[in-house]
Amino acid sequence: MSLDALRDLIPSYAKDISLNLSSLANETILTDQQKWGCYLASAHAIGVPQVVKLIEAQAATVLSPEAMNAAKSAAAIMGMTNIYYRSLHLVKNQEYTTLPAKLRMNVLANPGVDKLDFELWATAVSAINGCGACLDAHESELRKHGMSNVQVQAALRIGAVVHAASRVVASAIAAAE
Template identity: 85%
Template sequence: MSIDALRDLIPAYGKDISLNLSSLANETVLNDQQKWGCFLASAHAIGVGPVVKLIEAHAATLLSPEAMNAAKAAAAIMGMNNIYYRSLHLMKNQEYTTLPAKLRMNVIGNPGVDKLDFELWSTAVSAINGCGACMDAHEGELRKHGTPNVQIQAALRIGAVVHAASRIIASETALRA
């Protein structure tokens, strides 16, 4: 299993992260598409090669090609939106919030998978990228459609742990370079 291979890349000081990867891989509050879409979107949002490769290999055994594409699309579109909307939130001049974004975001309206799954993945990526405005927007959509808070929390936990694992592996790779 690729999660075990990923865990093998984490040194002893990251034991908690390794154990969290294992427990999240076995999480049952999300279905496989929701869970592995979160893993995949999170890995692509961070972009650390070994993590992306191992998570993508495992996700490919559980997700349809459409879901794989949509998870990557969530990482891509949130990579843009999180920067833009976080900037608007942080800027003192609120005039910018009244201007149209003029950015293409069609994939959000038609992601090719269940819209709520895409919203979960976008929430995880928005947490990784630190955009409170986007987290609130996606969480609001999920809550409006009755998504339980434990499912939203699971997506956030996956994003956090994939981020931590990616940072550890990137740091260890840098030490060996």
Template identity: 60%
Template sequence: MSIADLKSALPDYAKDLKLNLGSLMNETILSEQQKYGCALACAYAVGTADIVKGISGEVADKLSPEATKAAKAAAAIMGMNNIYYRSVHLMKADVYGTLPAKLRMNVIGAPGIEKADFELYSMAVSAVNGCGMCLDAHEAELRKHGLTSEQIQTSLRIAAVINAVARVLQAESVI
């Protein structure tokens, strides 16, 4: 599968998603590793078979094995962190924010690729998973690494479009 296959599977009412998916994959504001790594991390974050197959097929020859592993790792670790930190942030009792998380997060310190690229993948996954606390933390790290607002926004746009495509295709599959 490929992105072209995903686009052709979308119904007519989702034409904007087709257009956005195509234009995002032609973006040049991010490096190839950043762009395709964000897409793969988001595909794993939404976790639907068609999206994972389509994005994986598209990025197979565009990402190194290390970047592929890092994108999957970002989806995995953020799948845990986004739930934990979003919960801590939403709870009225402040005590939970003062307690150590006691969750292993070694991959964040040693992702196997450039730290900024892993942070960008994590930013995109945090958008998919809706964790404001994590979004703020990753945005601050990305700024420290010199990424611009436009680059960060592009990761969010990738997350938004891949999430929307997954939801539409999933909804259409139940009809």
């Protein structure tokens, strides 16, 4: 199992991260597509090669090719929109918020999977990228369509743990070089 291979890359000082990777993978709060889409979108959002490869291999055993593509699309589009909308929040000149974004975001309208799943993946990535405006927007959509706080929290937890695992693996590899 690729998740086990990922856990093997995590040093003993980060045992909690390894345990969380495993326990989140075994939770049933989300559907398998929702859960593994969160894992995959989060891994691609961070981009540590070893983590991306191992999570992608594990996700491929559960997700359709369309869902794999949509999860990667969530990471890609949020990589752009999170930076843009977070910048609008940070800039003191509020005039920028009145201007049209003029950024292509077509995948948001037709992600290739259930819109709710895509929104969940976008939420996990927005947490990783630290965009409060995007977190609020996606969480609002999820709640509007019946997703519970516990389900939204599960996506946030997956994003947090994949982020931590990615940083730990990257630093362990750097230290070994």
